[in-house]
Amino acid sequence: MMLLVLLTFASLILTGNALDVQGRIIWNSACSVYKDLGKTRVVLDNGKFGGGVTQEGAFSIPNVSTGTYILSVLAHDHGFEQLRVDVLDESNVEVRPYVPGTPLNPASTILLPYPITLSAKQKFNYFVPPESFNxxxxxxxxxxxxxxxxxxxxxxxxxxxxxxxxxxxxxxxxxxxxxxxxxxxxxxxxxxxxxxxxxxxxxxxxxxxxxxxxxxxxxxxxxxxxx
Known part of the structure; x- marks a missing residue:
């Protein structure tokens, strides 16, 4: 019984220090509407936390505890940039650019606005036309x-x-x-x-x-x- 109480108390403490990471995908020429985007998820640290994207392009990642994360957009047909997200406490979030393959620390001095805004950088073309006779x-x-x-x-x-x-x-x-x-x-x-x-x-x-x-x-x- 005591163990159950301690686990409940610990979960309440963690939930109290957590927040929902908010953001939006901005439509552009590479991805103009939600129909082109398809089923997409926005995740932190390869799926440790994640959330879906609405038809308006908004997304929310619930109950994210304090820490440093790499935000990625898992889309089948489009490519998005990755971001570094620092959750300082239940009300403060810092967003910075991140280049894959580079060290996570030290953090970049460039701060991006929050809530997060993302846009598709490219659209993948999986169809390769057959070569004509030459x-x-x-x-x-x-x-x-x-x-x-x-x-x-x-x-x-x-x-x-x-x-x-x-x-x-x-x-x-x-x-x-x-x-x-x-x-x-x-x-x-x-x-x-x-x-x-x-x-x-x-x-x-x-x-x-x-x-x-x-x-x-x-x-x-x-x-x-x-x-």
Missing amino acids: IMGMLGSPMMLMMLFAGGMVLAMPYLMKNMDPEALEDMKEQQAKMAKMQSAMASGDFKSGFSALMSGFEEPSQAGAKAQPATGNTKKKSTKKR
Whole structure:
């Protein structure tokens, strides 16, 4: 029984030091009527205290105890600035501008009028129009440029092959055959054959160079014998 009396007495003390924070939303070009605003709440400290907005734009946050709060407007389609509200006692309220992300203290030296007046700073547009077809943008994409280059090479390859040296053309055909063999082996899962085909392409030039070196050595020996 005594505990209930103490709780009732404490609640009466807190209620006696509390007040209703009053304010109004001013209609402007961003939000001209209540219908555009929709269902909106004005809250302190992310919902610790809160109140609704009437059709005239007025709002009241009841039973706010002494302390420092951040006032926010929870609206779906509109953005409002945040304010710092200092409830000093049951009759004194100070309102100051507040920039989100900045320290709460020290408080700004600028005092705003009370009751609070707010207006919408912007209207959110959630509709994103689909992009129209742009032929130049499509042609300028990297994938399209690569496809055009590959198509140009396919068309120009017969003319290039006609002007190539027969030996170079034969070497190119052999390299293409080896690459095709390696790709088919890799695709079929025969990695051993694919790597052997790849290594054979590297070994042939080295063998050709090794065969050419003894020939140079013989010429040197012949030249020394003649001397």
